[in-house]
Amino acid sequence: MPVRIRLSRGGAKKRPFYRIVVADSRRARDGKFIDQIGTYNPMLPKDSSERVKLDVEKAKEWISKGAKPSDRISIFLSNLGVMDKPLITEKTKKHLPKKKAQERLAAAKEKEEAAKAEEAKPAEEPQAEEAKPAEEPKTEEAKPAEEPKTEEAKPAEEPQAEEAKPAEEPKTEEAKPAEEPQAEEAKPE
Numbered sequence: 001m002p003v004r005i006r007l008s009r010g011g012a013k014k015r016p017f018y019r020i021v022v023a024d025s026r027r028a029r030d031g032k033f034i035d036q037i038g039t040y041n042p043m044l045p046k047d048s049s050e051r052v053k054l055d056v057e058k059a060k061e062w063i064s065k066g067a068k069p070s071d072r073i074s075i076f077l078s079n080l081g082v083m084d085k086p087l088i089t090e091k092t093k094k095h096l097p098k099k100k101a102q103e104r105l106a107a108a109k110e111k112e113e114a115a116k117a118e119e120a121k122p123a124e125e126p127q128a129e130e131a132k133p134a135e136e137p138k139t140e141e142a143k144p145a146e147e148p149k150t151e152e153a154k155p156a157e158e159p160q161a162e163e164a165k166p167a168e169e170p171k172t173e174e175a176k177p178a179e180e181p182q183a184e185e186a187k188p189e
Contacts (some may be wrong), residue, residue, distance in 0.1 A: 002026070003067040005059065007040060008033060017041055020054060020073060022062050037062070040076070052076050 002025040009030055011017030020038035027033070038054035045051070059082055063069070069077055071086065078085040097105065 003034065003062070003065070004070060005037070005062055005067050005073045006070040007072060015043060017043075020076075022067055035062070040072075052079075054080060056080055056082055 003022060004025045005020065005022050006029075007018040008021045008023070009016060009018055018040040019033075019036050020040060021033035022035040022037060023031070023033035035058065037058040038052070040052050041050065054076060059069075059077060063083070069083075074083060074086045077083045096102075
């Protein structure tokens with residue numbers, strides 16, 4: 001008869017409580033069992049001594065008789081020093097990004113590091129410059145460098161504005177002749 005040491009669920013809905021039982025592996029999870037050797041209450045904090053209660057002597061006895069512990073029970077037993085920790089298999093690499101994506105991530109990290117290094121350098125320079133009164137010429141050089149950026153941005157915006165204006169102009173032209181006769185009529189009166 002294949003015997004397993006496993007968890008048998010009890011407790012209310014959303015409030016689990018497990019008995020650690022020795023049962024025939026062909027039986028239902030919460031069905032008939034041979035022996036109860038402990039309890040497990042996952043609702044308690046992990047550092048609580050009441051979370052896992054296990055009769056170590058009974059567990060050793062059943063293991064010597066050939067009972068196989070489930071994965072969770074083998075972890076509990078290894079924490080109590082009864083058996084070795086189960087090996088955790090290596091995860092597959094399918095969830096990791098592909099080669100090109102990893103290259104892009106590496107390039108992005110390099111850019112971030114370079115930006116941080118540049119930010120750190122200007123922070124060091126003003127400290128040295130405070131001793132020297134040559135701060136003014138460097139600030140003037142920095143201003144012209146910023147201005148071309150704004151000039152480049154403006155021409156890019158202007159063609160868009162020009163494209164929008166021709167669409168609006170015919171509407172205004174149509175409206176103007178209608179306004180002019182009204183203005184003429186208002187003058188004679």
